[in-house]
Amino acid sequence: MAEILIVDDDVQLRQSFARLLGEEGYDVRMASSGEAGIQAVEDHLPDLVVMDVRMPGIDGIETLQRIQAIDAKLPVVIMTAFGTTETAIEATKQGAFDYVLKPFDVGDMLKIIEQAVSAGRMMHQQVQMGAGPETGGADAIIGQSPSMQKVYKAIGRVAPTDATVLIRGESGTGKELVARAIYQHSQRAGKPFLVINCVAIPETLLESELFGYERGAFTGAASRRVGKFEQAHGGTVFLDEIGDMPMSIQAKILRLLQERSVERLGGQRPIDVDVRIIAATNRDLERALEDERFREDLYYRLKVVTIKMPPLKERKEDIPLLIDYFLSRFSREMQINNPGISDEARQGVEQHFWPGNVRELGNTIKKALIFSRGYPIQAGNIYQAIAGESRDDNDGGGTDLETAGRNWIRAMLASEENPDMFNFLMDQFGRMVVGEALNLTGGNRSRAARLLGMSRPTLQARIEKYNLSLETSVKSS
Ligand SMILES: Nc1ncnc2c1ncn2[C@@H]1O[C@H](COP(=O)(O)OP(=O)(O)OP(=O)(O)O)[C@@H](O)[C@H]1O
Numbered sequence: 001m002a003e004i005l006i007v008d009d010d011v012q013l014r015q016s017f018a019r020l021l022g023e024e025g026y027d028v029r030m031a032s033s034g035e036a037g038i039q040a041v042e043d044h045l046p047d048l049v050v051m052d053v054r055m056p057g058i059d060g061i062e063t064l065q066r067i068q069a070i071d072a073k074l075p076v077v078i079m080t081a082f083g084t085t086e087t088a089i090e091a092t093k094q095g096a097f098d099y100v101l102k103p104f105d106v107g108d109m110l111k112i113i114e115q116a117v118s119a120g121r122m123m124h125q126q127v128q129m130g131a132g133p134e135t136g137g138a139d140a141i142i143g144q145s146p147s148m149q150k151v152y153k154a155i156g157r158v159a160p161t162d163a164t165v166l167i168r169g170e171s172g173t174g175k176e177l178v179a180r181a182i183y184q185h186s187q188r189a190g191k192p193f194l195v196i197n198c199v200a201i202p203e204t205l206l207e208s209e210l211f212g213y214e215r216g217a218f219t220g221a222a223s224r225r226v227g228k229f230e231q232a233h234g235g236t237v238f239l240d241e242i243g244d245m246p247m248s249i250q251a252k253i254l255r256l257l258q259e260r261s262v263e264r265l266g267g268q269r270p271i272d273v274d275v276r277i278i279a280a281t282n283r284d285l286e287r288a289l290e291d292e293r294f295r296e297d298l299y300y301r302l303k304v305v306t307i308k309m310p311p312l313k314e315r316k317e318d319i320p321l322l323i324d325y326f327l328s329r330f331s332r333e334m335q336i337n338n339p340g341i342s343d344e345a346r347q348g349v350e351q352h353f354w355p356g357n358v359r360e361l362g363n364t365i366k367k368a369l370i371f372s373r374g375y376p377i378q379a380g381n382i383y384q385a386i387a388g389e390s391r392d393d394n395d396g397g398g399t400d401l402e403t404a405g406r407n408w409i410r411a412m413l414a415s416e417e418n419p420d421m422f423n424f425l426m427d428q429f430g431r432m433v434v435g436e437a438l439n440l441t442g443g444n445r446s447r448a449a450r451l452l453g454m455s456r457p458t459l460q461a462r463i464e465k466y467n468l469s470l471e472t473s474v475k476s477s
């Protein structure tokens with residue numbers, strides 16, 4: 001669990017806050033002054049520091065600077081009381097993750113803490129490239145196929161430069177992992193990496209989030225706010241889902257790329273910022289250009305260095321590796337022994353289209369692990385998991401078999417991937433139907449043929465077509 005260091009001279013706040021965080025499952029340490037806080041960080045790096053800005057002895061700003069000198073990537077959340085807001089704002093300019101006003105709303109505070117911990121994790125947790133299935137807790141980009149080798153080479157080539165990089169590819173192909181790998185192999189690896197998801201933030205907030213504003217810039221702008229680009233000065237900003245960025249903000253991003261400066265809303269002068277931009281999108285940017293949803297000048301500027309993530313269907317040879325990786329990773333996370341997977345289930349995974357790519361494959365293995373209850377994963381567990389997976393995506397609800405089946409079919413149809421979709425789907429069902437008939441009859445082909453209302457030779461042909469070995473179909477009962 002994440003470890004949080006609370007630095008505050010107010011003993012009561014320290015203790016009640018520590019109790020609260022403890023109940024949320026965090027490990028908590030406390031320090032009563034800036035000096036003690038720095039010492040605590042030196043002794044042992046926490047995952048996050050939450051610190052009061054005004055304390056006797058050295059103040060919050062100096063403490064922040066000295067903590068950053070120890071580890072510039074350690075996220076620090078500043079607490080500020082009325083009257084010290086300016087200092088807190090200054091702290092964000094110096095790279096503090098965020099600040100909260102005392103007395104704080106517990107829900108808001110916990111949300112910021114969660115974000116900060118996850119941001120810190122992204123920076124510290126190394127991404128291994130092209131690793132084998134056993135990576136022991138590290139995040140990894142799995143894949144040995146030629147198209148993934150190309151990706152690793154591209155990462156290696158662009159990472160050490162300061163070039164803006166555009167990562168393209170379907171949903172779930174690992175764009176975010178690649179962004180982190182580039183950052184970690186860059187000269188800015190010791191500096192912060194900030195992620196901004198352009199769809200997650202409402203359009204009205206995105207601009208002020210990115211660029212900040214001056215006091216009075218609009219109604220409600222009671223004090224100055226430092227934008228993310230300023231905050232990330234010296235570091236890297238990952239603009240995720242840039243294809244969904246509103247046009248008005250695109251213009252400002254272009255300016256940042258060209259002039260290396262930003263202007264706060266309501267600001268009078270540009271502020272120089274030194275950030276490296278990595279952007280990602282799963283959108284068809286060329287079509288967005290035609291529809292005038294994406295600026296041409298920004299498009300050309302971004303696409304100079306592009307890394308294209310191959311969809312899983314174009315690197316099927318990596319699927320066995322991914323299955324083993326996810327089995328080992330999720331068993332470890334669930335603290336169970338890796339139960340393995342039957343040949344038939346493995347085939348089911350290898351034959352599926354994975355419209356949601358690696359993310360969907362991973363989620364499916366995770367669910368199948370739960371369904372299989374410690375026994376080797378069977379094909380039925382996989383189909384059940386796939387049906388559940390697409391149900392989540394469509395938010396259709398329903399738990400019965402028909403709904404599950406329909407949702408799965410819908411996901412497959414929506415993928416538009418198979419030119420022979422009808423026959424593909426019929427085969428998937430045929431495989432299950434024949435498999436179950438064999439299960440029910442203990443592998444007796446004559447009886448199974450009778451149950452199915454087909455001749456024995458027809459059944460035999462199906463068994464061969466679906467590559468059903470008696471042993472595996474019987475096991476999956
Ligand atoms: N090659 C890979 N090896 C191992 N895990 C992967 C790989 N690609 C993706 N993943 C995992 O799949 C999930 C989705 O990856 P990621 O968030 O990088 O996808 P994305 O391309 O950014 O998708 P989206 O466009 O939907 O945001 C993550 O849990 C990630 O760890």
Ligand SMILES: [Mg+2]
Pocket residue numbers: 175176240
């Ligand atoms: Mg992503």
